[in-house]
Amino acid sequence: MTTATDPATTAAPxxxxxxxxxARNLASTTKTPPQMQGISSRWLLKILPWVQVSAGTFRVNRRLSHTVGNGRVEFVSSGAQVRVIPAQLTELPALHGLTDQELLTTLAGHCEQREYGPGDRIATLGDTVEEVLLIAHGKIRKLGPAAYxxxxxxxxxxxxxxxxxxxxxxxxxxxxxHTLKAVTxxxxxxLPLARVRxxxxxxxxxxxxxxAVAAATRDAPARNKRGEADIALxxxxxxxxxxxxTYVEYDLHPREYELSVAQTVLRVHTRVADLYSEPMDQVEQQLRLTVQALRERQEHELVNNREFGxxxxxxxxxxxxxxxxPPTxxxxDELISRRRKTQYLLAHPRTIAAFGRQCSARGIYPQDTEVDGVRLRSWRGIPLLPCDKIPVTAAGTSSVLALRTGQENQGVVGLHQTGIPDEYExxxxVRFMGINDKAVISYLVSxxxxxxxxVPDALGILEDVEI
Structure with missing residues (x-):
């Protein structure tokens, strides 16, 4: 015989x-220090040789170069219509130094917009040049005769x-x-030459x-392929x-780099600092995470700052x-062939993944290399370092940087000044700024x-990489 039991009336053991x-009321917990998701590997800060700039300004002396213009032309668009900015025409070497805005506006007004599809021929090798071509958008390949x-x-x-x-x-x-053929x-x-004349x-x-430009070109001293005056030998x-x-002529106006700064004011209440600093010092933990954020911003500026990035x-x-x-x-190979002794390649992690897909599609499996004890993908023995500070555009394109580093290699160097007052790293x-009337401690972190x-060939960029 089975007896039914009501769960509501059954007493718990x-x-x-x-x-x-x-028991937890009498026990302590094991805690981690505060964690931060925004910390990255910061490879750029690790690989750059840092030069001490005691004077606060770093001057780069070079030989005099005789190149002019060589910039890029910018455009404005309204719907499907594209126009060149008149002042940007001075980026053309032949128009470099022309200051008459009315003339530049007139020349810009004579530019004719043309649209080409993939595979269209734009110019043919050996034909007479009858116009200057300004590429507003797209990719155009230069083709020449080959040996085979x-x-x-x-x-x-x-x-x-x-x-x-x-x-x-x-x-x-x-x-x-050369022949010009549209890729995209x-x-x-x-700009028709007849209109210019x-x-x-x-x-x-x-x-x-x-x-004057024609005369200067005709009478210009012999130059090497870098634009520097030849040393007669x-x-x-x-x-x-x-x-x-012979003699070696120096640039009379060398570029100077001033040290930039990233700063913030860290605030901690005295009550927090006094009463809640066991087992971890509250000020120290706040400072540690603030320094990490500053270092992240430092690398971002070294990549993206318009003055020195x-x-x-x-x-x-x-x-x-x-x-x-995509990056193939x-x-x-073409990027690293542009300079001697390319030491590092920097790219966004998504760009590295896109490169890996291209290698897999070709049946190529790049070897890894070791940098500071970390195994990383490489190409031709050059480590391919991830850097999430390299931007990815809304169109899904990014860039790959190739660097040669160090003063002895005439490469890229980082600039800093050690031994500053209240140095933390x-x-x-970290400088104490005082305690305000709300009992809040302030520290200036800089x-x-x-x-x-x-030298220019120390840094190269593969641009508009589709990822």
Whole structure:
């Protein structure tokens, strides 16, 4: 026979020992220090050799270079219409130094907008140059004759680039040195040379400027491929020929880098600091996390600051574009071939993942390398370091940086000043500011830093990488 039992009336078994909830009243807990998700590997800060800047300013002395212009042209758009900003035409070497805004506006008004599709031929090798081409958007490939194949790739033009500008100051007809073919949809503004000559006929200022540029080009001293004046030398001679005399000319206006600063005021209530600093010092933990945030901002500035950030200080001749969009082994090979002794590649983690997909698609499996005890992906033995401070655009594009570092290598260096008052870490100090009438302690936390590119080929960028 089975007897039914009502659960509501059944008594719970009595405890035979102390309950854990009660026991915790007499026990302590094991705690971790405060954790922070915003801490990254900060590889850029680790790999840069840091130069002591005792004077607060770092001057980079170089040989005098005779390059002018060589910038990038910027545009404005309204709907489907694209126009060049008149003042940006001075980025063309032949128009560099032209200050007449009315003339520049007139020339900009003569630019004709053209649209090309993938595979369209824009210019043909050997044809007479009849217009200057300004690339507003898209990718255009430069093709030339090859030793064995039909055509060899000579480079890629993209947003802001231009070609055919040598004809502006030429005294006679010039020919296209390469064929131009669109890789993607491209928007190009064409400035016809006939229109430029017509403006020059009625504007003596433009005519005189172009004649002066032509004369300067004709009479310019011999230069090396870097734009520096050649040092006259004699070699392979016999007998007693007269040896050439020479000297090395320096840049009269070298660039100077001032140390930048990242600062914040850390506030801690005295009651918190006095009563709640066991087992962990509250001020010390607040300071530790604040310093981490400052170091993160420091690396962000070293990458993105418009004055000294690496993304904005790469020479335009050291900026290249991908051949198709995603970062391929061919693209990285071209990037590292632009300089001697490339030591590091920096890219956003998503860019590194995109490169890995391209390698897998080709059946290539790059070897890893070790940096500071950490195994990292590499290419051609050069470590590919992740850096989440390199931005990813809304269109899903990013950049890859290639660096040579160190003063002895004429590379990229970090700048700081150690030994500052109340130093907490190298070139970072914490200064007591006092206690206000609300019993709040204030500390000024400051980090001083900058970066310098000693010679242009120390830094290169693979731009507009699709990820």
């Amino acid at each position: 009595s405890a035979t020992s102390l309950d854990t909830a009660a 194949d039909d055509a060899a790739e000579l480079g890629t033009l993209a947003d802001g680039d231009y070609t055919g500008d040598e004809a502006l100051a030429a005294t006679g007809p010039t020919s296209w040195p 949809r491209a928007t190009v503004l064409a 017509a403006v020059a006929d009625v504007a003596p200022a433009l005519r005189d400027h172009l004649e 004699a070699a392979g001679h016999t007998g007693e020929p007269a040896l050439p005399g 690496l993304l904005h200080n790469a020479d335009l001749r050291q900026r290249i574009h991908t051949r198709s969009g 082994p061919d693209d990285l 190298p070139s970072l100090n 980090a001083y830093y900058s970066a310098a590119v000693l």
